[in-house]
Amino acid sequence: MLLGGLAAGATFLVSRAVFRRSHQESAARAAGLEPIEDLTHVSASLQKSALWTLADGGFERRAVAGKLARESGDVSVTAFDLETLREHRGEWAWLPVDPPFRIAGVVSVVVCEVDRSFPHILFKRAGRGDEMIDDTHIERLTSLTKQVRDRFGMARSYEAELPKALPKQPLTVAGVPPHWRVYSDARDLVDILLPNGLAAALERASRRDLVVELIDGLVIVYPAARDVVGADAFADLTTTAMLVVDGVLAASARVTPRGIDVTTS
Numbered sequence: 001m002l003l004g005g006l007a008a009g010a011t012f013l014v015s016r017a018v019f020r021r022s023h024q025e026s027a028a029r030a031a032g033l034e035p036i037e038d039l040t041h042v043s044a045s046l047q048k049s050a051l052w053t054l055a056d057g058g059f060e061r062r063a064v065a066g067k068l069a070r071e072s073g074d075v076s077v078t079a080f081d082l083e084t085l086r087e088h089r090g091e092w093a094w095l096p097v098d099p100p101f102r103i104a105g106v107v108s109v110v111v112c113e114v115d116r117s118f119p120h121i122l123f124k125r126a127g128r129g130d131e132m133i134d135d136t137h138i139e140r141l142t143s144l145t146k147q148v149r150d151r152f153g154m155a156r157s158y159e160a161e162l163p164k165a166l167p168k169q170p171l172t173v174a175g176v177p178p179h180w181r182v183y184s185d186a187r188d189l190v191d192i193l194l195p196n197g198l199a200a201a202l203e204r205a206s207r208r209d210l211v212v213e214l215i216d217g218l219v220i221v222y223p224a225a226r227d228v229v230g231a232d233a234f235a236d237l238t239t240t241a242m243l244v245v246d247g248v249l250a251a252s253a254r255v256t257p258r259g260i261d262v263t264t265s
Contacts, residue, residue: 030235033066045216055084090145093160108228110241120165121184127209129224201247
């Protein structure tokens with residue numbers, strides 16, 4: 001019986017690994033990228049994002065990366081599913097902005113590295129994450145950690161730490177597309193970005209519940225309330241992220257070895 005149990009366990013682990021590898025390769029082909037082992041190549045600025053605060057870190061799945069051609073030059077792109085550390089602990093968190101929003105336990109993310117440098121700016125489109133809906137009964141029944149938390153009367157959700165560079169209230173600025181709101185202390189920069197290409201890009205990428213973060217040299221794009229199912233949908237999220245990147249590149253100046261290139265937009 002012991003040997004049979006060990007064999008069954010080993011078979012399950014191998015089958016799961018093969019299944020995940022297959023999904024990773026399908027996602028890579030659909031998005032025009034390559035499978036990767038981890039996120040060690042991604043800038044540490046990712047860990048300063050609101051996404052990382054909400055997730056409290058986590059574990060990547062279906063990770064793919066590569067360079068995608070744009071008019072202004074190739075852009076390094078990394079896409080992955082993030083299983084949040086909070087999900088492992090059986091909890092979820094919300095970002096304490098007005099209005100607040102939560103993310104799902106597994107969220108699909110596209111990170112693009114650009115030759116720009118930004119203070120922290122967060123754009124959020126209205127969607128299910130704003131409704132702050134608790135995990136469903138089925139989600140809690142199928143999670144051992146969530147069942148344990150419920151049994152001991154522990155809280156299901158917590159307020160995440162708000163990144164220092166993000167204010168609680170959204171900015172009141174002209175040109176924000178319908179259903180979008182923006183948070184940043186860099187109001188002057190937002191006033192420049194929106195009319196010069198970013199507002200139009202957000203309208204074209206107007207997917208419900210989408211979050212866009214600009215921080216240092218990263219453009220981070222993810223739907224707040226759920227992960228993206230299927231290789232084609234994963235590729236579609238990557239395409240959406242590139243629409244946003246095109247707007248960001250059109251509206252901002254390039255960083256060169258000598259600093260900001262004020263002659264390039």
